[in-house]
Amino acid sequence: MSIAVGIGSSKDLESFAAGAFAAEKALSQKGGGDVDIVFCFASVRFDHRQLIRGVRSIIPSAPVLGCSTAGEITSDGPDEKSVCVLAVSSKKLRTGIGLGRGVRENSRGAGQEMARDAVVKTRGGATRHCFMMFPDGLNGNGVDIIRGVQEVIGTSFPIVGGCAADDFLFRKTFQYYDESVYEDSVVGVLLSGDISVGIGARHGWHPLGKPRIVTEAQHNVIKMLDGKPAARIYEDYFGKRVADLRDEPMARMAVMYPLGLTIPQEEECIIRNALRVDKSGALICAGEVPIGAEIRVMLGSKESALKAAKKAAEVAFSAMRTAKAEIVFLFSSVSRKRLFGRMAAEEIKVTKQTFGEQTPVIGFYTYGEQAPLGAQIHLGQTFLHNETVVVCAIGE
Amino acid sequence: MRLDTWAILTIGAGLFAAIVFVDHIVVKLIGGLILLVLLAYLGEMMREEHNEIAKMQRALDKLRSAYSELDEQAKIIIRTDLELNKTQEKLDKKLTDLYTLHELGKIINSTLDIEHLFAQITEPLILKLGFEKTMVFLNEAGQNAPTCKAVIGFNAEQIERLKKEAASNELIKNVFHHGTSFIMKRDENVTPEQLQWLEFFGVTSFVIVPMIVKETIDGFIFAGITNPYYHISQDDIDSLFILSNQLAQAMDNARLYLELKKSHDELEVRVQERTKELAEANKQLMKMNKMKSDFVSAVSHELRTPLTSIKGYASILSAGRLGAVSEVQAEKLNKINHHSDELIKLVNDLLDIARIEAGKIGMNIKQCSLTEIMRSIADLFYPQTEERSVALKLEIPEQPVMVWADPSQISRVFINLIGNAMKFTPAGGTITLLMQAEPELVRLSVSDTGIGINPVDVSRIFDEFYRVDNQINAEKKGTGLGLSLVKKIIEAHKGKIWVTSEVGKGTMFHFTLPTQKPEDGATAHISIG
Numbered sequence: 001m002s003i004a005v006g007i008g009s010s011k012d013l014e015s016f017a018a019g020a021f022a023a024e025k026a027l028s029q030k031g032g033g034d035v036d037i038v039f040c041f042a043s044v045r046f047d048h049r050q051l052i053r054g055v056r057s058i059i060p061s062a063p064v065l066g067c068s069t070a071g072e073i074t075s076d077g078p079d080e081k082s083v084c085v086l087a088v089s090s091k092k093l094r095t096g097i098g099l100g101r102g103v104r105e106n107s108r109g110a111g112q113e114m115a116r117d118a119v120v121k122t123r124g125g126a127t128r129h130c131f132m133m134f135p136d137g138l139n140g141n142g143v144d145i146i147r148g149v150q151e152v153i154g155t156s157f158p159i160v161g162g163c164a165a166d167d168f169l170f171r172k173t174f175q176y177y178d179e180s181v182y183e184d185s186v187v188g189v190l191l192s193g194d195i196s197v198g199i200g201a202r203h204g205w206h207p208l209g210k211p212r213i214v215t216e217a218q219h220n221v222i223k224m225l226d227g228k229p230a231a232r233i234y235e236d237y238f239g240k241r242v243a244d245l246r247d248e249p250m251a252r253m254a255v256m257y258p259l260g261l262t263i264p265q266e267e268e269c270i271i272r273n274a275l276r277v278d279k280s281g282a283l284i285c286a287g288e289v290p291i292g293a294e295i296r297v298m299l300g301s302k303e304s305a306l307k308a309a310k311k312a313a314e315v316a317f318s319a320m321r322t323a324k325a326e327i328v329f330l331f332s333s334v335s336r337k338r339l340f341g342r343m344a345a346e347e348i349k350v351t352k353q354t355f356g357e358q359t360p361v362i363g364f365y366t367y368g369e370q371a372p373l374g375a376q377i378h379l380g381q382t383f384l385h386n387e388t389v390v391v392c393a394i395g396e
Numbered sequence: 397m398r399l400d401t402w403a404i405l406t407i408g409a410g411l412f413a414a415i416v417f418v419d420h421i422v423v424k425l426i427g428g429l430i431l432l433v434l435l436a437y438l439g440e441m442m443r444e445e446h447n448e449i450a451k452m453q454r455a456l457d458k459l460r461s462a463y464s465e466l467d468e469q470a471k472i473i474i475r476t477d478l479e480l481n482k483t484q485e486k487l488d489k490k491l492t493d494l495y496t497l498h499e500l501g502k503i504i505n506s507t508l509d510i511e512h513l514f515a516q517i518t519e520p521l522i523l524k525l526g527f528e529k530t531m532v533f534l535n536e537a538g539q540n541a542p543t544c545k546a547v548i549g550f551n552a553e554q555i556e557r558l559k560k561e562a563a564s565n566e567l568i569k570n571v572f573h574h575g576t577s578f579i580m581k582r583d584e585n586v587t588p589e590q591l592q593w594l595e596f597f598g599v600t601s602f603v604i605v606p607m608i609v610k611e612t613i614d615g616f617i618f619a620g621i622t623n624p625y626y627h628i629s630q631d632d633i634d635s636l637f638i639l640s641n642q643l644a645q646a647m648d649n650a651r652l653y654l655e656l657k658k659s660h661d662e663l664e665v666r667v668q669e670r671t672k673e674l675a676e677a678n679k680q681l682m683k684m685n686k687m688k689s690d691f692v693s694a695v696s697h698e699l700r701t702p703l704t705s706i707k708g709y710a711s712i713l714s715a716g717r718l719g720a721v722s723e724v725q726a727e728k729l730n731k732i733n734h735h736s737d738e739l740i741k742l743v744n745d746l747l748d749i750a751r752i753e754a755g756k757i758g759m760n761i762k763q764c765s766l767t768e769i770m771r772s773i774a775d776l777f778y779p780q781t782e783e784r785s786v787a788l789k790l791e792i793p794e795q796p797v798m799v800w801a802d803p804s805q806i807s808r809v810f811i812n813l814i815g816n817a818m819k820f821t822p823a824g825g826t827i828t829l830l831m832q833a834e835p836e837l838v839r840l841s842v843s844d845t846g847i848g849i850n851p852v853d854v855s856r857i858f859d860e861f862y863r864v865d866n867q868i869n870a871e872k873k874g875t876g877l878g879l880s881l882v883k884k885i886i887e888a889h890k891g892k893i894w895v896t897s898e899v900g901k902g903t904m905f906h907f908t909l910p911t912q913k914p915e916d917g918a919t920a921h922i923s924i925g
Contacts (some may be wrong), residue, residue, distance in 0.1 A: 011520060013519055051694065080523070081519075081520075081523055084454040167623075168623070168625070169623055169625075170625075206475065208470045208473060209466070209467045209470030209471070209474075210463060210464075210466070210467040210470070235470060237470070237471050237474045237475070238475065238478060239471070239475055256477075256481055257474055257477075257478070258477070297470070297474065299474060299477060338485075339481075341484060341485060342488045342491065342492070382428070
């Protein structure tokens with residue numbers, strides 16, 4: 001086996017200890033030896049610097065990449081207020097990690113900066129397969145970050161990942177890059193080498209009601225729909241006043257009923273979560289929305305969301321062709337966790353059923369997901385999704 | 397075929413030009429006519445088109461309203477779904493709470509150690525119940541202020557502050573006076589004082605629930621959250637109440653157990669002391685009983701010798717061996733003789749009882765025919781029964797019934813019991829000896845149709861020197877030792893004796909004798925001489 005992985009998790013109250021315990025478990029599950037890269041996903045409740053210090057006390061030299069979450073995912077199922085660590089070693093897999101700072105000011109620039117950093121750090125001229133990234137989920141323009149990466153690595157190059165989250169607090173998120181912890185940043189890794197990568201992404205939400213046209217928008221802020229303040233759409237559907245919607249973050253309610261952007265020839269709409277409502281009644285979304293786009297309110301059900309997860313896993317699985325998946329990354333929207341409630345484990349279960357019960361799974365609940373679209377006309381170009389589960393399998 | 401509007405207009409315009417410019421009346425007339433026809437046609441066409449447009453407009457309006465209706469339905473669907481999801485979330489939370497509390501209940505109900513109990517209040521538990529930070533305080537005996545038994549997410553300063561506030565603060569006094577929960581949250585109605593509290597404890601809202609043990613408030617739980625978007629619901633408070641009840645119950649159990657154990661231990665000590673005392677007293681009693689037996693035995697021995705002498709001399713005197721005896725003298729001597737006999741019998745009975753008690757009587761246990769013994773006893777009593785016109789009936793099997801017993805002692809039992817029956821049975825009465833043989837034992841009874849025994853006397857009838865207080869006993873002398881001796885003999889044979897009686901109808905003495913050879917131990921015990 002040329003890709004060896006180990007996963008460990010901990011709920012220790014003390015951050016350093018939690019990091020160290022999780023790393024220790026991951027290392028021993030891998031069977032010791034060298035580690036080429038470490039992924040770390042953790043609840044915001046930790047002192048992140050101490051946490052990473054704990055991880056590096058066990059695995060000192062390998063690059064570390066990760067972020068804060070709204071729930072952790074491992075082979076054992078979903079968890080909360082925990083840290084999970086993945087240790088990977090491989091002779092065939094080549095990794096180069098990158099960091100881009102200041103996504104709030106310049107999302108595109110941060111994306112470029114990260115991608116360049118990762119490309120420079122990738123040793124040798126191995127085949128590039130996929131870029132995995134974890135941007136701040138509360139700041140900047142997620143679509144612009146993707147654009148930045150695409151400008152460096154290529155427009156059709158597959159990008160996957162999930163936006164860093166903060167346990168539904170919507171205050172701030174953290175990104176891990178080696179021994180450092182950043183905010184307002186994006187971290188990522190370029191995966192290359194003699195490996196196979198399979199990607200699948202689905203949400204399972206269905207459009208409902210009348211389409212509305214975006215008549216005024218700027219980046220990720222929808223100002224007007226059909227010439228009326230954008231938040232009116234939720235007033236209409238929820239039967240609440242805009243003031244009430246502002247009272248608690250829109251996201252808590254709107255995640256269940258996101259907006260769907262119709263994309264030509266795609267099986268599913270692209271989803272945009274409305275994160276907040278501003279005083280003028282504009283919707284601040286977790287991703288860019290172009291003027292002229294046709295928008296509908298989406299409705300999800302546990303059954304359709306679970307079916308979508310199964311489909312995403314199957315797409316990723318068949319993309320692997322004959323290769324066996326050694327590790328499966330699962331980036332699932334926090335809204336899915338909320339929709340599933342006590343059933344959240346089912347989503348991980350169907351993934352394992354597709355890839356084999358023994359296949360290790362790691363990931364987290366996100367504030368936004370990155371994955372390429374499937375239809376031919378998009379040439380595999382990556383989009384920013386919401387409410388979506390992204391399955392990324394790596395094997396040889 | 398319909399002409400195009402433009403074509404008609406073009407033709408119309410041409411005709412109009414012709415009418416205006418061609419200066420020929422016929423052309424003008426024909427042109428005018430054609431123009432009129434054309435205009436009429438055009439008017440018709442436009443009306444038709446207008447109808448068409450109106451139709452289309454209506455269809456469009458219909459479609460639009462259907463679309464709006466659909467959108468309205470979509471709104472209903474979303475609102476219903478929103479409600480459903482909210483309920484689902486609530487239900488999920490409740491289920492998680494209850495499951496968590498159930499699991500906790502299993503642990504805390506199995507512990508009787510109060511410290512171990514509070515060690516179960518962990519962060520994962522509190523998080524599952526929807527809170528992030530907590531303090532659990534307990535009022536302990538002999539302490540002025542409550543003691544903090546469990547803490548998650550609060551520092552020493554915050555613990556001290558709450559301890560102080562719990563004793564005095566007006567805001568939260570209802571928790572301690574009325575056992576109600578208290579909730580404080582950061583919303584638009586928050587007062588500066590409340591804000592100060594929330595900021596001091598580093599939470600956005602908190603709740604205090606009391607811990608009530610048997611109607612007294614024994615402590616409280618303070619639980620807070622830091623997420624400004626999460627509102628503490630009644631369900632959250634309910635769950636916290638369940639937790640506090642569980643803790644209170646478990647504490648009460650632990651306390652009760654400790655008390656019970658303490659009193660049990662005390663009782664154990666006292667029982668041991670009492671047992672020791674009783675054993676000592678018993679030893680003393682046994683010693684005294686032996687002294688009594690020895691004394692009776694000694695006295696009887698000492699009495700028997702002079703009695704024998706008295707009887708002897710009385711016999712010599714009454715035989716006239718020492719000179720002629722007058723009739724009066726002979727009568728008195730006979731009395732001496734008779735009383736001496738009675739006295740000797742009394743002394744002998746006493747001696748026997750003493751010996752049986754001391755295990756010293758020489759029981760000569762052997763296999764013997766009980767039927768034979770009973771027949772010879774009946775023969776012995778024949779003269780007396782004849783004399784007193786009392787019938788003595790024998791209801792015993794024809795064939796011999798064998799028992800292991802001392803024949804002379806068993807005879808004594810019958811003599812005593814029949815003698816007794818004779819005494820209390822008036823003339824014309826019946827005395828019945830009954831025998832039933834069973835594999836293990838023989839049941840025997842001696843019944844009479846006498847005056848019967850008063851129930852109050854039944855229980856004491858086998859006591860030594862006990863004499864039933866009745867007319868017959870007042871007239872006829874007795875030692876009060878007969879039945880006592882009978883009982884001792886039967887018991888020495890490993891048998892049982894009891895009595896049933898009805899006043900005025902008669903009395904029945906029942907006893908049993910084993911048919912099997914007594915075990916070596918029993919034989920040895922009896923035969924120790």
